Amino acid sequence: xxxxxxxxxxxxxxxxxxxxxxxxxxxxxxxxxxxxxxxxxxxxxxxxxxxxxxxxxxxxxxxxxxxxxxxxxxxxxxxxxxx
Amino acid sequence: xxxxxxxxxxxxxxxxxxxxxxxxxxxxxxxxxxxxxxxxxxxxxxxxxxxxxxxxxxxxxxxxxxxxxxxxxxxxxxxxxxxxxxxxxxxxxxxxxxxxxxxxxxxxxxxxxxxxxxxxxxxxxxxxxxxxxxxxxxxxxxxxxxxxxxxx
Numbered sequence: 646x647x648x649x650x651x652x653x654x655x656x657x658x659x660x661x662x663x664x665x666x667x668x669x670x671x672x673x674x675x676x677x678x679x680x681x682x683x684x685x686x687x688x689x690x691x692x693x694x695x696x697x698x699x700x701x702x703x704x705x706x707x708x709x710x711x712x713x714x715x716x717x718x719x720x721x722x723x724x725x726x727x728x
Numbered sequence: 729x730x731x732x733x734x735x736x737x738x739x740x741x742x743x744x745x746x747x748x749x750x751x752x753x754x755x756x757x758x759x760x761x762x763x764x765x766x767x768x769x770x771x772x773x774x775x776x777x778x779x780x781x782x783x784x785x786x787x788x789x790x791x792x793x794x795x796x797x798x799x800x801x802x803x804x805x806x807x808x809x810x811x812x813x814x815x816x817x818x819x820x821x822x823x824x825x826x827x828x829x830x831x832x833x834x835x836x837x838x839x840x841x842x843x844x845x846x847x848x849x850x851x852x853x854x855x856x857x858x859x860x861x862x863x864x865x866x867x868x869x870x871x872x873x874x875x876x877x878x879x880x
Contacts, residue, residue: 649754651755655753655781656779657779657780657781657782657784658749658778658779658780658781658782658784658785659782659784660784660785660787660788663784663788683788683790684788684789684790684804684812684815685812686812686813686814686815687811687812687813688811688812689810689811689812690804690806690810690811690812691785691788691789692810693784693785693788695749695778695779695780695785696753696754696778696779697747697754697757697776697777697778697779698754698755698757698758698761698776698777698779699775699776699777700772700773700774703754703758704776706747706776706778708747708806708810709810711745711747712808712809712810713808714743714744714745714808715742715743715744715745715805715806715807715808715833715836715837716744716745716746716747716804716805716806717732717739717744717745717746717747717803717804717805717806717829717833718747718749718789718802718803718804718806719729719732719746719747719748719749719801719802719803719804719824720748720749720750720785720786720789720791720799720800720801720802720803721729721748721749721750721799721801722750722798722799722800722801722820723750723751723752723798723799724750724752724756724757724759724760725756725760725764726820
């Protein structure tokens with residue numbers, strides 16, 4: 646985990662080991678991306694590094710920061726949604 | 729997410745770290761925490777709120793909805809070796825039940841502590857008997873476990 650400077654760039658998360666996305670030949674209609682990895686029970690969880698908000702700070706967090714602990718990874722549709 | 733945050737102390741007691749992920753930026757996560765969630769959970773969200781604006785994490789976990797540009801409610805229990813032990817994916821309108829997640833974590837921890845020598849039957853809660861798979865149990869599960877034990 647490292648603190649993330651709050652600049653104007655819009656960093657996003659990336660799966661570790663995945664190739665950076667290349668521009669598609671037709672920018673109007675990007676090809677649907679194939680899944681790089683598929684999460685499955687009994688298999689290693691895809692590691693990632695991504696920006697995060699954590700208790701008043703912006704940080705860069707990786708799943709592998711938490712090796713040795715149980716992790717509950719929860720995706721949800723969006724902030725300010727209702728459920 | 730506030731339900732998960734509210735149960736965070738119990739999850740921490742079990743040694744569980746939480747990461748929440750959506751396609752919102754970390755700036756929006758801050759606003760959501762500061763303006764709404766902190767009114768539902770004392771002290772605000774106690775765990776990392778991860779930003780996945782490009783959907784890369786969601787794709788890797790099979791929960792990214794390309795058409796809508798959002799992530800479905802995917803919940804993954806990952807063990808200390810980084811292996812996924814459980815997953816549950818719901819479409820957006822239905823929320824999760826955190827108590828069931830806690831129960832599953834407790835069951836997976838029990839199995840791990842036993843180094844795989846024990847299994848937990850349906851509806852197992854901490855304190856309930858576990859099953860010890862082996863030659864003696866084959867055909868004899870009925871002696872130690874009944875469906876009524878799940879419904880208590």
